[in-house]
Structure formats: C-alpha cells, structure tokens
Amino acid sequence: MGEITGLKADLVQIVRLALAEQTEDVRLFAARLVRKYRGTEPELAEQVDLYLRSKPQRAGAPLRKAIAPSQQNEVLPVDDESRLSLLKVFKDPSDREAPLLSADLEESLGQLILERKQASRLASLGLTPTRSAIFVGQPGVGKTLTARWLAAQLGVPLYVLDLTAVMSSLLGRxxxxxxxxxxxxxxxxxxxxxxxxxxxxxxxxxxxxxGELKRLVTVILQEVDEWPATGLLLAATNHPELIDPALWRRFDLVVDFKLPEPTSIKEAIKRFLGPDFALFGRWMEILVFAFQGHSFSDIEREIQRFRRALALGTASDENLIEEFIKARALSLERQGRIDMAVLLAKQTRLSQHSISEITGVSRDTIRKYTTDGKSAVSQKRRREA
Ligand SMILES: Nc1ncnc2c1ncn2[C@@H]1O[C@H](COP(=O)(O)OP(=O)(O)O)[C@@H](O)[C@H]1O
Ligand SMILES: [Mg+2]
Incomplete structure (x- = not known):
C-alpha cells in the first residue's frame, strides 16, 4: 500500500479526530481544510465551511481543556437540543451533617470511605478500592443525601446525572x-x-x-466495568426489580436502605425538631409510634409542618399532635389503633373520650386494654400471630 497523501490523508486525519471525540480539533482541522482547498476544490471547501458555520461552537465543546483535574471552572456537559445541564454539581464541606444510618449501613459506608483513604496501601497489595455501589430503597430514605455526604467525606465533588434530562433529549442522541x-x-x-x-x-x-434504550443500558454496563478507581460510581433506585440483572451484577456493592427503625425515627424527630424539641419532647413515644413504616423525608415534612404552625401560632402542639394522630389512625389496622389508644392513655392526660375519638377505638376496649396493662396487648397479639 502506497503512502496516503493529499485529500485522502486529510480524510484519514479527520476520521481519527472524530472517533477520538476531539470535537475542537475536528473544527480546527476542518477550518484548515477550507483554507487549503479553497483554490483547488472550491465546492468541497464551501461545503465544509457551511457545516462549520451552521454548527457553532457549543458550550460542551471545550471539554478538552478540563482534562487538568485541578482546573476550577470546568464546563459541565449540556444537552445540545434542550440546553439542559446533564450533570448537577454538589460541593459540600466535609463537616456536612451525616445522614441517619442504620448500624450495618454505617459500617459498610465506613468501610468504603476507609478504602478510599487507604487506597495506596491497598494498591501496594495489588487491591483496588470499591469502585461502584448501587443504593436501593424506597423514596425518602436518604439515598441521594448519602451520596452527597460520601462525596463530602472523600473531599471530591458529587455529580448527579439526571437521567430524565439525558432521555428527554432526542432519543437518538x-x-x-x-x-x-x-x-x-x-x-x-x-x-x-x-x-x-x-x-x-x-x-x-x-x-x-x-433499541435506543438498550444502547443506553449497554453504555452504562460498560462504564460500570471500566470505571476508574480514582472515582466512585454510584447508582440509586427505588425499583430494584426493574434493573437489568446484568447491570445489577456489575456493581461492587449493594447498599440496602431500609425504612427507619424506632431508634432512628426518634433521632430523626429530634434532629428535625431542632429547638422545638423542648416543646414536643413529651410526645416523643407517640410520634415514634405514629411514624413507623414512614420514610425520613415523611417525618421531616410532617415535623416542618408542626414547626411552621407553631411559629405562626395557628395551632398548639396538642392540637397538632391530635390532628396528626387522627389522620394516622385512619390508615392503621384495628390492632394498630388499639396499641395507639393504649399509648395515648399511658403517655398523655387525654380523656378516654378524646382517645376514643382520635383513634376510633371504643372506650370499653380502651378500658379493657389499659386495666390489665401491657400484658393484654401482647396476649392479644400472640393469639393473633
Ligand atoms: N437517612 C437520612 N437522614 C437524615 N435525613 C434524611 C435521611 N433520609 C432522608 N432524609 C431527609 O429526606 C430528604 C430526602 O431524602 P433523599 O436522600 O432525597 O431520599 P432518596 O434519595 O432516598 O429518595 C433529605 O433531603 C433529608 O432531609
Ligand atoms: Mg433520591
């Protein structure tokens, strides 16, 4: 094969640059071609020039500059059509408050952080730190929050890829x-x-x-496999059953976020109440009971509502709690309502009449359960189990 010269060599060069996704270099090279061929191949030059003009340099293009990791003003990639930013950035200080985590979660995330901090020690033994993890759990249990906290702990920014933005762009792109x-x-x-x-x-x-969506999954599959150990790739989902098993297997670590246990619910209430804890503290056991089966963000939303009403003086803490318990009782099974009534009888000075009204449990039943105390509740439970 003889040496490729002239136009053919230029064609080869532009293919090389395009495949390397060096878009800026493609532009520069194309501009050079326009000048070079204006005299000898005017039609070719004109056509290339037209393309160059019709596709002005875009915000995402000078990414090449961002190769230096220390560079501060990196340009975030943007979808060409919608101009939506594809990545959201969070740069939090390392003393950011830790999310409330169950003991086993605290342990596995602690290990993950430790591996990063001791990466060179691992490397000297031929080991790499955990490169990828998938967070699973219902909405509002702290998956996104924990990702932010992890990044802050590691002293690196968190980029969140908005998959809706990716997909709202023309599917073909x-x-x-x-x-x-x-x-x-x-x-x-x-x-x-x-x-x-x-x-x-x-x-x-x-x-x-x-077809296009399959391609997206394929892209992600490859990336999870090849993710550099200098970064940490996280994924989060509320619907593990929808995740392609092939993708699932590729993550180094699966982190299961559960709904909070009573001890975490208590901590969450305390944290979200802040200075109003003094006022609401006496309702603690009732609130913990009422929040069972709810997420952290549910708890936060409700507590914020209490605090706003209190701040504006539109309701007393007692009113707020009663209203809240009433609403919660509606969604409870009979036994749950009885347990709640017993708790209210023990923990508050509410009359049996009000308790009956709040929980929908008859006064007779309340009396029956409260006179023989706890044992009645547990006996009934045992019988039902
Ligand atoms: N584990 C947690 N500890 C403290 N706050 C939490 C926790 N989980 C959720 N929250 C609160 O609920 C909000 C939503 O949580 P988020 O992390 O977005 O949930 P997810 O991503 O699991 O749907 C958070 O901003 C925070 O205020
Ligand atoms: Mg989330």
Missing amino acids: SGSNLRTALDFAKRSPCVLLLDEIDAIAKRRSDDADV
Missing part, C-alpha cells in the same frame, strides 16, 4: 449525551451518581424506541 457526561466525570476525581437509574428500565417497557 441520548446515548451520546450519556457518554459525554460519563466521560466528563471520568476525567477528574469525583463521585458520580446515576440517580433513579430505573428511569431507563421503566421507559423500556412503554416506549417504542427499545
């Missing part, structure tokens, strides 16, 4: 948008969170464009 975002995140030490990763899976079942 979402694969390349995803790659742009992932490539960006791979270039510097950071934590990247693919939040609500099931969004892709969900779309797969009700969208005509199955």
